[in-house]
Amino acid sequence: MKLSGWGRTPVHDTRLVQPDDEAGLRAALADGPLIARGNGRAYGDSAVGRQTVDMRRFDRVLAFDPATGQLVAEAGILLGDIIAAFLPQGWFPAVTPGTKFVTLGGMIAADVHGKNHHRDGGMRATIDWIDVMDGAGQVQRCTPADNHDLFDRTVGGMGLTGIILRAAIRLRAVETGWIRQTTTPAANLAAAMDLLDAETSATYSVAWIDCLATGDAMGRSLVMTGEHAQRDELGRHPPLPRAKGKKSVPVDLPGVALNRYSVRAFNALYWQAGLRKQGTQLVDWDSYFYPLDAILGWNRIYGRKGFLQFQCVLPDATARAGMTALLQAISASGQGSFLAVLKRLGAEGTGVSFPQPGHTLALDFPATARAQALFDRLEAITLDHGGRFYLAKDARLSARILRAADPRMEPFAAQRRAGGEAGHFASMQSDRLQL
Amino acid sequence: MTTQPTVTPKGTVLLLGARSDVARATARRYAAAGYAIQLAARDPERLAAEKTDLELRYRVAVTLLPFDALDVAGHGAFVAALPVLPDVVVCAVGLLGKQAEDEQDIAAAITVMRSNFEGPASILGHLANAFAARRSGTLIGISSVAGDRGRATNYIYGSAKAGFTAYLSGLRNRMAGMGVHVITVSPGFIATRMTAGMDLPAKLTATPEEVAEAIFAAQEKRRNVIYVRPIWWLVMLIIRNIPEPVFKRLKI
Numbered sequence: 001m002k003l004s005g006w007g008r009t010p011v012h013d014t015r016l017v018q019p020d021d022e023a024g025l026r027a028a029l030a031d032g033p034l035i036a037r038g039n040g041r042a043y044g045d046s047a048v049g050r051q052t053v054d055m056r057r058f059d060r061v062l063a064f065d066p067a068t069g070q071l072v073a074e075a076g077i078l079l080g081d082i083i084a085a086f087l088p089q090g091w092f093p094a095v096t097p098g099t100k101f102v103t104l105g106g107m108i109a110a111d112v113h114g115k116n117h118h119r120d121g122g123m124r125a126t127i128d129w130i131d132v133m134d135g136a137g138q139v140q141r142c143t144p145a146d147n148h149d150l151f152d153r154t155v156g157g158m159g160l161t162g163i164i165l166r167a168a169i170r171l172r173a174v175e176t177g178w179i180r181q182t183t184t185p186a187a188n189l190a191a192a193m194d195l196l197d198a199e200t201s202a203t204y205s206v207a208w209i210d211c212l213a214t215g216d217a218m219g220r221s222l223v224m225t226g227e228h229a230q231r232d233e234l235g236r237h238p239p240l241p242r243a244k245g246k247k248s249v250p251v252d253l254p255g256v257a258l259n260r261y262s263v264r265a266f267n268a269l270y271w272q273a274g275l276r277k278q279g280t281q282l283v284d285w286d287s288y289f290y291p292l293d294a295i296l297g298w299n300r301i302y303g304r305k306g307f308l309q310f311q312c313v314l315p316d317a318t319a320r321a322g323m324t325a326l327l328q329a330i331s332a333s334g335q336g337s338f339l340a341v342l343k344r345l346g347a348e349g350t351g352v353s354f355p356q357p358g359h360t361l362a363l364d365f366p367a368t369a370r371a372q373a374l375f376d377r378l379e380a381i382t383l384d385h386g387g388r389f390y391l392a393k394d395a396r397l398s399a400r401i402l403r404a405a406d407p408r409m410e411p412f413a414a415q416r417r418a419g420g421e422a423g424h425f426a427s428m429q430s431d432r433l434q435l
Numbered sequence: 436m437t438t439q440p441t442v443t444p445k446g447t448v449l450l451l452g453a454r455s456d457v458a459r460a461t462a463r464r465y466a467a468a469g470y471a472i473q474l475a476a477r478d479p480e481r482l483a484a485e486k487t488d489l490e491l492r493y494r495v496a497v498t499l500l501p502f503d504a505l506d507v508a509g510h511g512a513f514v515a516a517l518p519v520l521p522d523v524v525v526c527a528v529g530l531l532g533k534q535a536e537d538e539q540d541i542a543a544a545i546t547v548m549r550s551n552f553e554g555p556a557s558i559l560g561h562l563a564n565a566f567a568a569r570r571s572g573t574l575i576g577i578s579s580v581a582g583d584r585g586r587a588t589n590y591i592y593g594s595a596k597a598g599f600t601a602y603l604s605g606l607r608n609r610m611a612g613m614g615v616h617v618i619t620v621s622p623g624f625i626a627t628r629m630t631a632g633m634d635l636p637a638k639l640t641a642t643p644e645e646v647a648e649a650i651f652a653a654q655e656k657r658r659n660v661i662y663v664r665p666i667w668w669l670v671m672l673i674i675r676n677i678p679e680p681v682f683k684r685l686k687i
Contacts, residue, residue: 061491085493
């Protein structure tokens with residue numbers, strides 16, 4: 001069947017299997033190289049292989065310790081289901097990406113980061129142990145201390161070291177399901193980066209950039225910080241916000257729906273709305289962490305051709321010059337991004353995981369020939385500024401550029417070949433990137 | 436928020452054929468709504484992980500019960516031995532079989548028919564009598580659009596589902612004055628282990644979670660007969676109305 005990632009491009013033929021026990025996974029391993037897939041929210045071809053193993057049937061909660069917040073669950077459980085079960089019991093994920101429609105296994109494979117990375121680190125920091133099925137079908141438990149080489153290479157390893165079966169992670173104790181959000185407008189890129197750098201004590205911080213603003217206003221942003229609200233801050237709100245309705249995008253919008261005028265109008269409206277909201281307000285957890293999840297199938301607004309996401313991280317030394325160059329290139333191309341997010345990252349990850357201290361920028365573009373040309377440019381700027389790329393977003397990098405950006409990749413690939421993993425675990429992305 | 440003890444159940448739901456994907460999703464839906472859960476299947480110890488999952492997520496009581504749909508002689512005793520007579524029963528017992536092979540292996544065909552009609556009808560018959568005596572309860576049978584008209588490609592399964600649909604219809608009629616409600620669910624295609632590997636049309640194929648939500652909503656609204664995806668009502672209306680001289684030559 002045909003399968004793609006969340007960006008809907010590229011589309012590949014795959015043999016999709018849906019085992020529901022370990023014997024089924026071993027049978028798939030015997031059938032040739034495979035890649036495990038969670039809920040398909042990686043944007044490109046990270047979770048599409050010649051054989052793709054849908055892990056969604058492994059979705060049970062196995063244990064929970066209310067004294068420590070340690071959750072043990074199978075890899076296919078959705079983050080949203082973890083929240084639905086444990087927020088009412090006073091617990092929230094310690095690290096969450098921008099969608100709750102990801103699986104636990106996918107979060108580990110991509111070593112996802114959240115709005116608190118600058119302070120708390122990424123997914124890795126929340127993991128006590130993981131169980132990984134290797135190419136021989138043996139299950140290995142690994143922790144940051146025991147069997148740590150496998151642990152370090154699996155967290156952020158994009159499923160290329162084995163099948164993540166189960167994990168023990170730490171949840172964070174919270175008193176309520178509300179976030180106290182503070183919105184601060186920043187007149188341009190430098191002001192936004194100053195604010196992000198100054199807000200190191202905030203639990204959550206992120207900036208939305210109007211990437212179509214030009215001249216002195218280039219990079220104007222809404223910088224949003226957040227803290228888990230305490231019970232006594234709620235006033236008349238109940239501790240748990242009521243569940244919100246969902247809208248969905250029922251059909252693919254035609255490719256022309258997103259053009260420079262509609263994107264410019266959206267960005268201008270969002271900016272104005274942000275100015276009106278500046279200051280502090282209470283926001284429910286779902287709207288705060290997952291605003292796009294409220295629109296099911298939002299990837300369809302980009303039409304059938306799909307879209308590409310660009311995300312890089314630039315180290316502190318070059319971040320300001322590099323971000324300026326990236327925004328200038330986008331502005332010069334006349335292509336706006338519907339969503340442009342700037343965020344400060346903290347500690348370096350292990351293995352080949354994405355984060356490093358500095359600033360990360362994420363952008364979406366419809367997958368057109370012009371966007372491909374723009375990506376060539378953005379990748380070159382990233383290389384010039386010593387940045388690296390996020391594989392969970394990637395659909396088009398070349399093996400050469402990846403290696404030039406990230407010297408950890410070739411040793412990772414070499415170890416995969418030497419240890420035999422390369423023969424058992426492969427995605428279209430790992431083929432393309434020669435990992 | 437302080438961690439609360441196990442919540443007082445809103446009611447009790449019994450899932451028959453609890454290892455199926457639909458039963459699993461339905462158990463979660465009811466547990467999320469605060470129902471205590473009874474999971475009935477052969478080898479219930481294999482459901483230990485489901486029990487733990489439901490208890491940890493929803494803090495409801497979960498009971499595992501040994502149940503064999505084909506052991507109709509034991510059904511009366513099964514109902515008599517229930518620790519709590521449930522408020523809601525969802526019968527997800529079923530066996531798709533392999534039509535082409537079962538055409539030649541009539542014994543296998545009979546197992547398919549017994550699994551989809553005799554077994555479900557038997558256990559629901561016992562439960563209906565117990566509910567009628569109590570004068571309350573909801574019986575939910577998962578039948579199939581395959582029962583709406585026999586087709587060459589699945590008439591062994593389909594004929595049993597046709598029988599089950601008729602049985603549920605009659606039971607609903609009989610129970611109408613006794614405070615007992617009967618719901619017939621026709622899911623259409625569902626993406627489950629039973630249908631894994633089949634190339635099903637996306638617009639006609641529901642997820643187990645969607646079926647579970649439809650079942651829960653049907654009970655809340657006291658619906659009688661539901662198609663999980665409404666499009667199936669139209670599809671089957673057309674299929675039922677094709678004249679037989681034409682229909683018998685079609686390959687659908």
